[in-house]
Amino acid sequence: MIEETFDAIVVGAGPAGNACAHTMASRGLKVLQLERGEYPGSKNVQGAILYADALEKVIPDFREDAPLERHVIEQRLWMMNDRSVSGMQYRSDDFNEELPNRYTIIRAQFDKWFSRRVQAAGALVICETTVTELVRNSQTGRVIGVRTDRAGGFIKANVVVLAEGVNGLIGERAGLRERHKPNHLALAVKEMHFLPRDTLEARFNLQGDEGVVIEAAGTITKGMTGTAFIYTNKESLSVGIGCLISDFEETGETPYGLLESFRKHPAVAPLLADSDVKEYAAHMIPEGGYNAIPQLYGDGWVVVGDAGQFVNAVHREGSNLAMTTGRIAGEVIHQIKARRDPLNAENLALYAQKLEKSFVMKDLKKYRNLPKALHNKHLFTTYPNLISQALQTWFRVDGVEKTAKENEIVKSFFRTRKLTGLASDVWSLARGWR
Amino acid sequence: MHIVVCMKQVPDSGQIRVHPVTNTIMRQGVPTIINPYDLFALEQALQLRDQLGGSITMLTMGPPMAEDSLRKAMAFGADRAVLLTDRYFAGSDTLATSFALATAIGKIGARWGTPDLVFTGKQTIDGDTAQVGPGIAKRLDLHQLTYVARIADIDLAARRITVERRAEGGVQVLATRLPCLITMLEGSNSIRRGSMADSMRAARAEVVKWTAADAGIEDLTKCGLRGSPTVVKRVFAPSPREEKAQLIDTTGLGTDQVAQALMAGILARIPAIEGDLQRAAASY
Amino acid sequence: MKKELSEHFKAYKHVWVFVELEGREVHPVSWELIGAGRKLADTLGVDLAAVVMAAPGEAGRHAVAESFAYGADLAYLVEDPVLAHYRNDPYAKVFTQLVNTYKPEILLLGATTLGRDLAGSVATTLLTGLTADSTELAVDADGSLAATRPTFGGSLLCTIYTLNFRPQMATVRPRVMPMPERREGRVGRVIEVKADLVEEDIVTKVLSFIPDRSSSKANLTYADIVVAGGLGLQSPENFQHVKTLAKVLCGEYGGSRPLVQKGWIEADRQIGQTGKTIRPKLYIAAGISGAIQHRVGVEGADLIVAINTDRNAQIFDFAHLGVVGDATRILPALSEAFRARFAVNRLAS
Ligand SMILES: Cc1cc2nc3c(=O)[nH]c(=O)nc-3n(C[C@H](O)[C@H](O)[C@H](O)COP(=O)(O)OP(=O)(O)OC[C@H]3O[C@@H](n4cnc5c(N)ncnc54)[C@H](O)[C@@H]3O)c2cc1C
């Protein structure tokens, strides 16, 4: 057994755990962080988007040495059917600013860097160590430390921060929260497509460190609720697709099958041509939103990041919520500790209160009904096809007069989805958005 | 007993990609690992130390980030780690590498006691020469035991060691005197899982960093590119074979017919095999 | 880097091959190197010498005679009881002395456990360059040895020179070079050299030598027919089909690296860059994707046959003959076809 007691033990070294450990360690707390991966980020091989704001609040000067791939200057939103893409594109030179707002990153490298900063701030970080259970005081039930899978692995702490991500088992095993429901979880698969830098920049019309993000929905998910994406990194593309687990269960489709057809789509294939495919990673995303958030704190413990279902599925924000919840938890723990108060449920309630006031809870609340509204097959099959047909009718020059074309388009919508269907789709989406 | 283990941090070469046009290595996202062959050496060293007492010093020559690997080695249970890092070492071939490592081992001996044993792995997965071990042995005038599959006996008092060495066509049982250098064969053991206390000690420990000067290297012309007699003149991709395989048309064929067609194809291309097999069949 | 060979190195001439004797047998890699060395010597217009170290007796003499049959012009023969079994110390000492006395410009050794053990010591003592595991040897326009070897895990090749030091040393793995023709009755000059070794001065002793049970060890490398399996076979049970076919064909079996890692086959059955290099007449690869590290170990085969479900598998880029299909079904059928044709049922049952 290890004799020393830590102020806090953080379980997991993803964005949530790192933000929390950094916040506490830099304020002088004695922090131990445990990560089961070979190194922080080793379980997170995928590329991702980093939102600068959330990180700035933890490490203001992060741009100096963080491994950032490209800053995003262009966003494409695609609606796809099997042969076509329609959509929206926004590109602005305003995004070529001094302190850019969004970056593409490769998590394996980014998390490693983040962890180095956490260690520099004074936390003790130990990898290849899995926390197997929370240890409680047998009388009071208060969490007093953790046990790990290494010999002599019981370690004491005043508070345990569960930053174990979406499939973390510790909280569940300790009965602090229930297992995530299949309709609250998306399963995403992701690949890295390596391309020479010059080829990649030519294909996406980029210069220097400029980057593009493509997000796509439509018949590629075969009626299931989900999206696909392509992010540009320096010398690679992150390509992925994800759908609700409950939908996979229902349809029998496989994530890899979807990714394969996305890759082969006529609008995607040329972007990926001749690339060297390397990683194939599957990962879950908690998409239950506000209604799925579990109990967030108790006697001697708090939950941050994906483990607490903090993901805004609509805007594809996750790591920023993870960092924000981690930071706020860290600040609260420091505050309580500075007052020399016990880290019990009563005092830790401050964490939940602060979250309520932050954008985290406000955004999640705003979209709380959206998951249900989005769970609508027509959004992913019927509409993309209709829109594609409409645009094709509109753009083809074939001697048919324009009024006839307009009528044909309008009719096609009513024919396929009826007035009631259309109205209810619009209504539920609008309500979900409100 | 004092044991020095030489360990290298290497790119996980399975994940290296080559730029299709320029033929240069695209290193982005290629993780680094402890040279897998060196872990067999480390585990053997740990077992000896656990059995006979003493300490283990890890030694790596490499870039600053190699510190991660050394820390990991300490989490397995090694007592201390020295990282030899200096821009003068860049571009070292095996001769220059063994010079730097041998000099550093001398310094390690002066500081923590002359080593009784120096271990290296069989080979690295990037350099892949299996020559650095013998190079170190020669420079330090240590008895050299390569491709050791097992340490059969070690007697510290008598300064004797007996090992089983993989040789061509058999196993050589060799006895020699300490100090000696051992290159450990793969598969001879498997690396342990360090205890919680070891990992915490490793996370807090300081990795000793030495420049060339710190290691006692005076003659820098023996280091790095300048100290390397070999010169790499050209790096290129293997040329693809002109024609691809001739594929047997299997449309409409059952498995047995495919097999027949395949056999016919093989026999047509190397008729000599037919004779060989007939003779083999007849001799039974 | 420019070539600026200093005066005293200019005296270095001739190509040497170290002839590897373990017990009474010469390792075939030595003859392969004599074949390669012959070409280098001819290009340079110099002699090719074999270096033989042995205990006094038949074996050393025989090795010298064989060296001539395979193409050496002359042989340095060092006979001493101390050299009965390979040990680094006396061998390195004698070899270094030979080099310093007779000054060869090129020195070739087999990349075997013996050759690598010796080469590293000799190169370090002589402070010269050594290219390990070369796959191609050539002489440049200015007479330098250009040794090509795989690098970065086999994804690339590089050509290495030892411009300003002599000798230029290289090791080559068994079966990388073809076996040269053996011509009975060729003779050459023998230069006998005394070694002045004293057993008492040698600290390292050979206590015993345990020969491998006549198992796979050498056989896979030198087999005429090799059947190998990869991950595509999906289970160790299915790997049995590979063994059966190998048996039917009186060949050896092997596999890709992942199979060793999974424990389906022993490490000495691995074929490829970090396993064995083979050069059989027939190589059958079933369920092997043909990664570059595997490819470099089998490219010397006369006929490469691939069975793979994936039409685009890399293996079809360098195989000669292929079937797109399920190996777990085709292998047993193929065994059956051969078995029927040659009626060797008893062999394989
Ligand atoms: C395909 C995909 C794409 C995404 N893209 C984006 C994006 O572009 N932008 C964005 O903001 N978000 C994105 N997300 C979401 C984002 O990845 C997550 O919201 C974020 O990683 C959550 O951080 P976290 O620290 O809570 O959890 P994680 O990053 O999952 O970290 C948890 C860590 O805890 C460790 N751990 C778990 N259990 C234990 C244990 N018992 N003991 C020790 N260690 C343990 C794990 O190994 C892991 O390292 C994406 C997610 C996916 C799956």
Ligand SMILES: Cc1cc2nc3c(=O)[nH]c(=O)nc-3n(C[C@H](O)[C@H](O)[C@H](O)COP(=O)(O)OP(=O)(O)OC[C@H]3O[C@@H](n4cnc5c(N)ncnc54)[C@H](O)[C@@H]3O)c2cc1C
């Ligand atoms: C430093 C280094 C050294 C290495 N050294 C070696 C080495 O010496 N030797 C070596 O082999 N590898 C080596 N490797 C590993 C090498 O890179 C490959 O990973 C390995 O060769 C792949 O093995 P595989 O072909 O069996 O498996 P895979 O690459 O997984 O291929 C399996 C193949 O089977 C096919 N298949 C699937 N099902 C069937 C079926 N039913 N019937 C027929 N085909 C089927 C698939 O289409 C696929 O092509 C090395 C790697 C590194 C990094």
Ligand SMILES: Nc1ncnc2c1ncn2[C@@H]1O[C@H](COP(=O)(O)O)[C@@H](O)[C@H]1O
């Ligand atoms: N840079 C290095 N630092 C420490 N040890 C090394 C280094 N390079 C090689 N070695 C050791 O020498 C062995 C043989 O390496 P190589 O000759 O490159 O195949 C390795 O297994 C290591 O133990």
